[in-house]
Amino acid sequence: MNFLNGMTLLLVYQLVGEVTVRLLAVPIPGPVLGMVMLFLTLMIRGRTPEPVENASTALLSHLSLLFVPAGxxxxxxxxxxxxxxxxxxxxxxxxxxxxxxxxxxxxxxxxxxxxxxxxxxxxxxx
The missing domain is CATH 1.20.5 (Single alpha-helices involved in coiled-coils or other helix-helix interfaces)
Structure with a gap:
């Protein structure tokens, strides 16, 4: 459940970034803006919540698989x-x-x- 909460939070930030880019016509990709928002949130909090850390660790451990579609x-x-x-x-x-x-x-x-x-x-x- 911890992993799902972390993935949900990561995807919510991506969605918020995408919606913000579309509404404000900002010339940067939505996921990039979402990542900046997540970074700022984590900087303000001063720590990474355990669900986000679990989800990000799991994603990074399988990072090589994410390059298959590009290949x-x-x-x-x-x-x-x-x-x-x-x-x-x-x-x-x-x-x-x-x-x-x-x-x-x-x-x-x-x-x-x-x-x-x-x-x-x-x-x-x-």
Whole structure:
């Protein structure tokens, strides 16, 4: 029952995200907005409820099975992928480079932002 409660809660957040996107015409996927809402809720609560933790652990333990439909879709559209291999390869390459550069920049920024000033070594600046 704990698993079902957790799955229900996860699906409710996904539904709320989807409805919000449709009503407000927000240009992001509904499940992504639902995930952000869930994240904010968990941050405010300060902990993860046991049903959500059980459901998410079960889903993550079977994550590899969730990639099967994507693999089947790639095989079903293999001819199109073969015809358009160059734009697909370039898009993957440049998006990877852009993501790595953005991640490095954000990491440096947050490292500086969260770095604590060192406590004085006995001398004061005057």
């Amino acid at each position: 089947v879709g790639m095989m079903a559209h293999f001819d199109r992928i073969a015809d358009e291999w160059l734009p697909i390869t370039l898009a993957l390459f440049f998006s990877t480079i852009i993501t790595m550069v953005a991640t490095a920049g954000i990491m440096q920024l947050t490292t500086r932002w969260f770095a604590r000033p060192e406590q004085g070594g006995g001398q004061a600046d005057e």
